[in-house]
Amino acid sequence: MEKNMTGRDGGADLIPVGNTPVVILVRPQLADNIGSVARAMANGGLFHLRLVAPRDGWPQPKAWRAASGADRLLDHTKVFDTVEAAVADLQHVFATCPRPRQIIKPLLTARGGACEMREMTNRGLKIGILFGPERTGLENEDFVQTDYWIRYPLDPRFMSLNLSQAVMIMAYEWWMSTEETPERQLQTNKTHIATKGELNNFMNHLIRELDHCGFLRNQEKRPGMIRNLYHLFQRGEVTEQELRTLHGVVAELVKGPMK
Template sequence: MTGRDSGAPLAPIGNSPVVILVRPQLAENVGSVARAMANGGLFHLRLVAPRDGWPQERAWRSASGADRILEEATVHPDVDDAVADLHHVFATCPRPRHVVKPVLTARGGAAELRAICGRDLRAGILFGPERAGLDTEDMARADALIRYPLNPGFSSLNLAQAVMVMGYEWWVAADDTPPRTLMTNETHVATKGELENFMGHLIRELDACGFLRNLPKRPGMVRNLRHFFQRGEVTEQELRTLHGVVTELALGRRLRGRDERQG
């Protein structure tokens, strides 16, 4: 999906983690991070010693409407200052370097962040510079590390992608969207009564045309037809179409029979 979604309010929803970009290098990346944050319901951004200073107009051009996040972003001279008011800090780290700390997946980290924020404690996630990531001193400020389980042969992410993964996991950790739905638009899934009405119509016409003339096999053939239509969530609109098909087939059969008799 691209473009700005004006239907969703760009405002914090409850207590959410702070995204902390440590020494970001490109303003365009900061803007893309803001967009990813808004997608995942993360609205607090802090910048630690941005290379080109702040604000930078180029960031707004790549934020796709996530302006409020950029406008309210704060700038800090170092990591200590950026995390001073937080209770828990996690650090994303693709390659832990001789650090003894708990290592979480993005999903595990999001679950722990939900629990922390649910206790009205403030949490933050450190993301390192585009070129080299967080250094050992940065990671020393974190309670735990977050490492994404990606293809070990190619696990490189840009800054906005890294934030997007974390934002997505943060959002779905509290989301109740069912994993599978059926889009029915203006129609609805057919009830058993509607389905049985169609089956009666179909079987009557199959009897009339002789398709079910083999009486020993008839019950099994009817069951097979029932299994076919009961297997999926047939919609009311689809049943109307099938009714029309059966009616036209029956009409065609009757017309052919009349023509044959007249001939």
């Protein structure tokens, strides 16, 4: 049976967007962990939290203190007596499983699970993710209600995660499954990567002064030395601001030491 309970008002205005998986904490033990889970969920765009038989009841003020502003998520948390009741309105349920089990089910990584969930939610299906108690994890009876397992491929010498860390990994992979931020980019602030014209303008300045001081006097080696200089400045995506600084460096070197 669902128990409609809400905490106090306040916090960030976190409004669910679209059809997102429901995070279900089974027999959670500590209010601080529940609050940390809410914070991790909000980081990854997950906004539906359900609790199954929380050890210390619900609501618990400590949870809101640990949520760092994810208050609205906790305000709308739903509480159930059993896993069966918590998943009754869902169509597929995934379960995090750190240990091998003698049951045949599809086993996914967090990334693979997130991709499966995206495909399912895009079809309008309602999805849930089970996370077990902090000390013991999910029991065999809990797995009866699940369709897929998720196991994180961590260093086998140390695979210990706390509850919010486990949720954070799943929330991150859910978010990244559609995130379009480039994997690599250059932070240029108020400048920009130099155009070929800007780079050639600097190179002409530099070569002119190198000719003037005699550095390029070896005519046989001169073309190769110039190519090397071009390759040097082209290799690192030099910015327009950096070229302006280099123009100034060359100009000051031409003037010679201050008197």
